[in-house]
Amino acid sequence: MRRALWLWAALLGCSRAPRSAHGPAIFEARCASCHGADGRGDGLLGRTSVPPARNFHDPAWQASRTDAQLEDVIRRGGLAVGKSPLMPASPDLVPSQMAELVRFIRAAGRTP
């Protein structure tokens, strides 16, 4: 079990994009392994999962979600809102981090 956890942590660490101008540090640390550095849903874990991690550049999806809904799924995780349990909960984010994440997701939507 310990070994499995360690492997999981190593996998997450390796798939993380190098620090860059792509997104806020919090996105790179917690989201990019699945959603990809640019939020196209093409992170190592996200592109192979079923369903795949959300591509934030999809205009139809952007139009279907309010900021409050984004915050809700980010805070409580996919399972709590009827989405994939792979989408993790982040209940510990401070308001400035949450605002950064929502801003980044919306900015991605402006470049389909």
Ligand code: HEC
């Ligand atoms: C372990 C992989 C994984 C990580 C890490 C992850 N996500 Fe996701 N995320 C997913 C998957 C898979 C979905 C698609 C869920 C679905 O459509 O059922 C998703 C969906 C979403 C959605 C769309 C929900 C909706 O209402 O359609 C948002 C927004 C989101 N993620 C934000 C984030 C943010 C922000 C982070 C980092 C704090 C993050 N995710 C980290 C896998 C992940």
